[in-house]
Amino acid sequence: MITVCRHELKLGFKALLIWSLSVGIMGLLCILMYTSMEGEMADMAESFSKLGAFSDAFGMSTLSIATLGGFFATEVGTVHGLGSAMFAAITAAVILSKEEDGHTGEFLYSLPISRGSAVTGKALSVLINLVAFTVICGVFYVIGFVALGEDVLWKEMLLFLVRMLLMNIEIASVTLVISAASTKNRLGAGLGLALIFYAYDLIGRVVPDLKDYLFIGPFSLANASEIFSGQKAPVEALIVAAIVIVVAVTATYRVYLKKDLAS
Amino acid sequence: MADVIKIENLTKSYGKKRGVSDISLTVGGGEIFGFIGPNGAGKSTTIRSMLGFLNFEKGSITILGKDSVKEHVGVLKEVGYMPSEALFYPTMKVSEVIKFAADARELDCREEAEMLCERLQLDTGKRIKELSLGNRKKVSIVCAMQHKPKLFVFDEPSSGLDPLMQSTFFELIKEYVKKGATCFLSTHVLSEVSRYCDRAAIMREGKLIKVDLVDNLTESTVKSVKVTADGVHEEYMYNGDINELVKKLSERKLENLYIEEPSLEDMFMHFYEGKEEVR
Known part of the structure; x- marks a missing residue:
């Protein structure tokens, strides 16, 4: 199991670097842009907060983008959420089927490796990659705050990163089942699924009737605006995430252990 | 010697597609056993069932006294397998692939791997994506042999290897077999079977149609007859009283006649084409 995990980490190292550096540097640049836009932000924040459902969708009704915390949550929250979700989805979507x-x-x-321990080793490598991705991006965001001479909002930042990680684990566990059931690389399906989850969350925040069902989607776990405005954790979303992860991982083992391996 | 491979009533289908049906065979210790048949005959299905890649619906497979399903990992520890395709992770170096295979077995195989790479003239510094089919086959050979397994399972091993390397490969097999290993060799190349194998099994359309000593497969009362008579050329296998054959042929106007021992190729084609009856 450890041999498989180590092997996968080695094979996936370049992808991890490319994705985490891309998202991390994009986030850093967003943070650094804050000072150049700070003057105009007050007026923009006022206008953005009055866009009704769209302000709700991007969290601008609860947070002012004129503050660094608000700016980070609305800008970097979106970049990190989408980037990390895509990375999680494609990493897990190919991990088994690529063989x-x-x-x-x-x-x-x-x-002499049982299929069960191969699945464990590969799933563990996905988890380590997701943690590493989160840590690398987190370092860039902290560098951004420090570079601007602002206090790092440690509590909100850590909560944001942990909840994003949990969201990524949920997405990865869903695409892991796809990987177990497929004999072809389902990279496109993984990416598509991540975008569908994002779109579901976005639409759910715009359409009032869908607001009550937002907790079903993984993006509801890690809404940066909610985190940075100090709102409580969405308990229903956490329960759904836990159930999805357990069911998806169990299904992965069941499907992969029973399937005939294609030559 | 005790059976190293014991397959009993193996049946595997792919939905409506045929796989293999009711295969039973044994391979004894120290044997080089040939497994021959045309494409789609069920050779790879049998091998893939032995190694646990496929879940079969009926029958049992015992390898080195271990149940291939219940003691799957234990079986694989003692087996060196070379698949027909020899594909590895393209970005890895040859040395990394060889080390990965050894690490997965929790063994230090450096000495044996070095010897094998030297004999096969394999450059371990190259990346897999830079290798030709023949060189990928060499990597596969090293991965299959470096842990000195008790059983080798080879699926079309010599395709892609040049004649010199083919010769080195079979020399290596003979050396390992001499030290007590057993070899299960699935191949299309009948000359390899007649040259190196003790016994052979012939598969056709998912069924095992013949298992015998290679010598017996060729040394039978069946004769290969090639005759040109009355302006017509005929080739067939004859099993019966040779005097009767000569008597029948003497009644015709012969232009050319060969009566000879059938080669393994002739026997294979005879079984392959489904000629249960011989003249």
């Missing part, structure tokens, strides 16, 4: 798609399964599974 059959690339015809490497016959090599891997002829080694």
